[in-house]
Amino acid sequence: MASPVKLYVYDLSNGIARQMSLQLTGRQIDGIWHTSVVVFGKEIFYGQGISITNPGRSHHGRPLQIIDMGETALDEQTFTEYLHEIRQHYTADKYHLLDFNCNSFTNDCVGFLTGGSIPAWIKDLPTDFLSTPFGAALRPTIDAMYRRPTPGQIPAPSPRDPQSASSLLQSVANRAAGSSSTNGYLPTPAATPLQATASVASPLQLCTNPHTLNSLFRTHRAVTVFFTSQTCPPCKMVEPVFERLAEDKASEGVAFAKVDMGVGLGGEVARAWNVRVTPTFLFFLDGNKVHELKGVDAPELRTQVDLLIYQAFPPHPHTSLNLSSIRSISLDPILFPQVPAFQTAQSKLDGFIDASSSMDAKQKAKCKQTLASPVIPFLQSRFATKINPNIPQSRVHAVCSEWNKVTATLVDALPTAELFPIVDMWRLAILDEAVANWCATGSASGSSPIHMLLDKAVSAIASSDTTAVPRNFLLTTLRMLANGFSHVTLARTLIDGRSAATPNKTASTRQNLTSVLVATLLHTDAPVRTAAASVAFNVAAHCQKPLIDAQRNGRRGVSVKIDDAEGDWEVEMVSAVVEAIGRETQSEDVVHRLTASLAFILHLSPYYEVQLKPLLDVLQARVILLAKWKGGNGGLGEQGLSKKDVRRLVEEVARNLCP
Incomplete structure (x- = not known):
């Protein structure tokens, strides 16, 4: 007679992961999952060895979710024998929060009982977590937890580790390794575990x-x-x-x-x-x-x-090349931290609000009042004085929430040409880590001001020629987008987020970002092109950083997943950047930033041989770059590039990365 098999799912973070994950990791993680198998009227799980209790009576309390895993044709005695056979592997000292945990055990048991597997969203959680910069930074701390004699005792956090993250890890580790309310444990052998299976690493x-x-x-x-x-x-x-x-x-x-x-x-x-x-x-x-x-x-x-x-x-074909100039490029983003004249910006925006026929008196008063206080005082306290007060994060979030509502009202009510003061304020504000984290959190629901203003730029460009879009709006928007890469959490939402303007959330923020870049890289205004080139550099550096870090640290097998959409995006970026370099005849800084962007995309791209190399040949990228390097027709003056580091980079990219 077949017996039902259930998977009990618990959240070890008690809801904290859902609240904090986006802020800490740049990725929404709804829970830190613990699972157990319920079969033959018993709940079996792994923590302090293999534990058995009555269903729902473990120290984890009531399950958050119960998943039907099907039925098993095996009898209880066969399963009990199986548990006794594997007990020497699933011992307390081998437990690891990421690599060998309760989910490893339940996946093994479900495979034995039904031939199935636990859900991917549970199995893949450690991989998703470790793929974030925050997760990678915490890996040594988590490893150290499980190299100690007692799992769950973590070392004191370093100054770079947020106290909240340390507390969360301590809580999760204690709950995962806890042992109360169990009816029994399968005996475990006393033999010393082998090092490889005992270590999280x-x-x-x-x-x-x-x-x-x-x-x-x-x-x-x-x-x-x-x-x-x-x-x-x-x-x-x-x-x-x-x-x-x-x-x-x-x-x-x-x-x-x-x-x-x-x-x-x-x-x-x-x-x-x-x-x-x-x-x-x-x-x-x-x-x-x-x-x-x-x-x-x-x-x-x-x-x-x-x-x-x-x-x-x-090995990537470029790893064996002497690319000293490319490999010496800093991965730090190009930022625009200039502090504007706040009172002038406020006065200008107040004038636009007063003249608007799309807002009633109450809306106008609310917008002007919010800008006067708390927005302008907050910006002045953070950026216009040498003293940086320690404003509680809750207060920062409250200011951002009020300000965001005003921004939404102005985006709907004012002409595009009159939005640049509010864009410029956000451009400066997101350099503050607390503001950037708040914007990243809002991006998950599509309500981030950065996304709203980016969508406005996309709409303006789509409805007219780029040169017809107000120059001040384009310039401040591009500088805001560049500053969006000052913090990893916000940068991830710009690359991987969704558009607030698209109801079905099918248009990605990266697509909108790319649309604005492709249009503005060829703008007639030099400062606009400079800002666009800066955004292109930040995007390329952010996307390529994991590959560059892996190559610099001597790691292999760490690469982006081959994906047609990702390859198509790189093709679009390379095409736009090469064309922009070819047309640039005024600014050596623009050529420098664009060439660095091109270098980052090509350097370790998994799409280089199949997609990018043939494209570069068709675009005559080598000819275009060498023309800038030599000077004369197609260059920047008769002598070509004047700065030695720029000349070296352009020549290196042309001769080594372009066929």
């Missing part, structure tokens, strides 16, 4: 059923599998070598899995791949077996792992 996966291994194939291009058994002496000899490889090569993109043929469905996994002896090592690329190694041969094992990494992640 090593992604050595324990596969006790076919589904767990198949999940690895879906999430990793390169997988090395070690088939072993507890009664195999040669396995004990080569096991430390395999674990060392797992520790040393993890950052290069390969996953390491161990299958004990005597545990769970390990024998079934072995039969599926025709493995009959131990130790046997199988090497997989994109889910296909590419090599098999039997016996104890440590040098050959290392060689095959290196070969697999090379096959999965061949």
Whole structure:
């Protein structure tokens, strides 16, 4: 008789992740998920070893969600035997909040019981978190938590770690490792755990059923599998070598899995791949077996792992080139921090409000009053004086909320030409981290002032020739967008967010941003082109930073996911930048910023060989760049570029990155 299998889902953060994640990580994370399996009238989960309790009676309280995982044809005794077999792997000292946790256990159990898998939004949470700069920065802290004898005791936060994040981690760790209200634990062996499986830093996966291994194939291009058994002496000899490889090569993109043929469905996994002896090592690329190694041969094992990494992640063709100028470019964004004359801007905006026929007297009074206080005093206190008061974040958010409502009213009521003072105020304000975080949070719901003003620019450009769009509005909008990259959280919303003007949320902010860039890079006004080139640089640097960091740190296998839309966007950006460089005959700064933007896009792009290289040939990018370098017809004067660093960069990009 089939028995139902349920997945109980809990939020270890108690709702804090939903409230704080966007501000801290730049990505909305609705919960830090703990799961348990409910089958045969019992709730089974992993924390302090494998724990069993009555459904809904664990220390986690009531589940936030119950998911039907189907039915199992196995009987309770078979499942109990399976739990006893895997207990030596799921011990308290091997628990890790990100790499080997309750969700690893439930996914293993669900795979054994039903052949299915827990939902991707639960499994992929650690990957999503670590892909953010905040997550990557906290990884060492989390690792340190689980290298200590007692999980959940974290080191004191460094000055760079927000206290709120430290508290959240402490709370989550304590709840994840807690052990109250349980009816019993499966006994765990006292043997000292192997280092690779005990450390959070090593992604050595324990596969006790076919589904767990198949999940690895879906999430990793390169997988090395070690088939072993507890009664195999040669396995004990080569096991430390395999674990060392797992520790040393993890950052290069390969996953390491161990299958004990005597545990769970390990024998079934072995039969599926025709493995009959131990130790046997199988090497997989994109889910296909590419090599098999039997016996104890440590040098050959290392060689095959290196070969697999090379096959999965061949070095980018540009990594072997001498690109000293490109690699010395700072990844810091170009910003516009100039403080305007606030009283002049306020007076000008008040005049526009008074003259408006689209607002009633009450709306006009509200807008003028909000600008007079609290907006202008707030901006003056943050930017116009040497003393920077420590304004509570709640107060900053209150000011931004009031100001945002006024901005929405003005965007609807005033002509585009009269919006530049309010844009310029936001341009300065988002340099403040608290304001930037507030704007990033608002971006999730499409209510950010940055998005509203960007949408206004897109509409203005779409409805007329770019030169007909008021110059002051374009200039201040571009400078505001450039400043949007001063903080990672806001920068992410500009690249990955959604448009507030599109009801069905199908138009991405990046598309709107690109539309404005393509139009303004060719503007007749030099300051507008300079601002546009600055935004192009910030966009390129932000998008390429993960690849550049990985290459500089010697990591392999860290790359963007190949995506047609991403490749098409790079094609559009390269086309616009090359054309803008070709047409620029006045400003060496514009040429410098555009060439740096082009260098960032081309340097480590996964689309270079297939899409960008042929495009550069068609566009004659090398000819265009060398014309700027040499001078004369098509250049900036007869002598060409005057600054040595600009000349070196332009020549390096032309001769090395352009066919």
